[in-house]
Amino acid sequence: MGDGAAKTATPRAPVTIERPVPTKLDFDRPYMARALEAVDSEHPEGTPGYDNKGYSVLQQHVHFFDRNHDGIIYPWETYAGLRAVGFNMILSFFSAILINVGLSYVTLPYWIPNPLFPIYISKIHKAKHGSDTGVYDTEGRFVPNKFEELWTKFSKTQPQKLTFKELMGMTAALxxxxxxxxWFANKFEWILTYLLAKDEEGLIHKExxxxxxxxxxxxxVESARKKKALAKWKLKK
Incomplete structure (x- = not known):
């Protein structure tokens, strides 16, 4: 709970006890939003060997789905990206429609809607919605202490892991x-994240x-799937 003026919880607001914030983060300036690296306690320099190409962390989050690297993500590219990480055709199809229809207009560099629903990576920060984690700031930077808060507040069953129930509790709390x-966007995004990242025990890991x-x-994930497919192909030969 901290000491003196630095207390982070109070019995008069029980929720501040139920959802504690991190008080000891052993890396430089955890409160400072990072433009290029997703930094946490275990990775104070960001993802090792990862080429961010000068994109903001939020831009990096969506860049994978820009399959032809032209800075614009069309629904068929979103679909292709979802398929590349293992989602089935039906879920990928409807998710691509929801994502591009929901995010396209606010990222357009012009006022007239585009019936192809492109998402412009350069303006993806404008697609930040409410009821989210706050890990991305309004310019698309990564805020380390907000990321760490997800685990101190909501990871109760196992440290640095979330069950589906805890994940849904998190989206409700936000x-x-x-x-x-x-509300809808946050749950939708986190359900997709859970389906993609859960392990054999049904948990998603901090990393x-x-x-x-x-x-x-x-x-x-795409690289691992390609290697697995290649190995199967070699066995069949």
Missing amino acids: RVSWDPFG SVRGVFDGSFFYQ
Whole structure:
């Protein structure tokens, strides 16, 4: 709970005890939003060997889905990216529609809607919605202490891991008033994250989630799937 003026919880607000914030983070300036690296206690320099290409962390999160690297993500590219990490055709199809329809207009560099629903990576920060974790700031930087808070507040069963129930509890706790789009978007995004990153025990790990935030996890999953498919092909020969 901290000492003196630095107390982080009070019995008069029991929720501050139920959801503690991190008080000891052993890396430089955890409060400072990082433009290029997704930094946490275990990775104070970000993802080792990951080329961020100068994109903000939020841009890195979506860059994987820009399959032709032109800075614009069309629905068919979102679909292809979802398929590349292992989602089935039906879920990928409907998710691609929801994602691009929901995020396209606010990222357009012009006022007239585009019926192809492109998402412009350069303006992806404008697609930040309410009722989210706050790990991305309004410019798309990564805020380390907000990321660490997810685990001190909501990871109760096992340290640095979340069950599906804890994950849903987290999305409920993050809701702000009169924000139905944010409520839906937050749950939808985290359910997709859970389906992608859960282990054999049905838990998602802190490191996997950090990799989703900076997009590196998508590349890791795609690479692993390609290697597995190649190994199967060689066995059949």
